Amino acid sequence: MGRNPMRAAVTLCAAAALALPLSTAFAAPPAQPAAQARQTQDPVLVDCSGQPQVRPGAYVLACGDGNSRLVSLHWYRWDANAAVGRGTNAVNDCDPYCAAGAFHSYPVTVRLDRPRAGEQNPGEVHYTRVTLTYTDGRPDGSPRTVTYPLAG
Structure with a gap:
């Protein structure tokens, strides 16, 4: 040395x-270009303010008034084709009217599917349909399984 x-x-x-x-x-x-990296990711769930969510713990179904929302969500599948989880649908009974109504909780299985590229951001794929299956009770007049389109 x-x-x-x-x-x-x-x-x-x-x-x-x-x-x-x-x-x-x-x-x-x-490094991958940002657009290419985004395209290889699993689809997202777009919330009421247009923000992408992955495996959210809560999600508002009725964006206009918030009278139906999913809470306590636990996802056991989230991939390129579908997302499946369990949670609770908190629904306002709007009795006698929505501002004075009470929220009731119903356990549900949640399925997100029909992923599509977004119009605003074509590199971002989002789920376009949600299906709820009530597993123990359900809102008055509601079928056991309901399906809604999702905007994005």
Whole structure:
């Protein structure tokens, strides 16, 4: 190591420290363009404000007045074809009118499907249909299974 072993050791450590970032930079895979990366992702659920959501814990079905919403959502499938989960549909009975009504909770199975590219952002695929299956009770006059289109 020559006349000054301490200087040689410090120089060797500095050289190794500089070489490490270079080796990891060359080892990293090439970055994908943002649009290409977005297209390979699973579909999203677009909320009332137009924001994409993935596996949300809650979702408003009635954007105009908020009188029907999904809460306590737990997803066990979320892929390119469909998303399936369980949760609760909180529905306002609007009795005697919506502002004075009460919310009632109904357990549901939720299925999202029919993924399509968005009009605003063609690189972003979103689900366009939601199907609710009531598993224990349901709102008055509602069938056991209901399907709604989703905007996006």
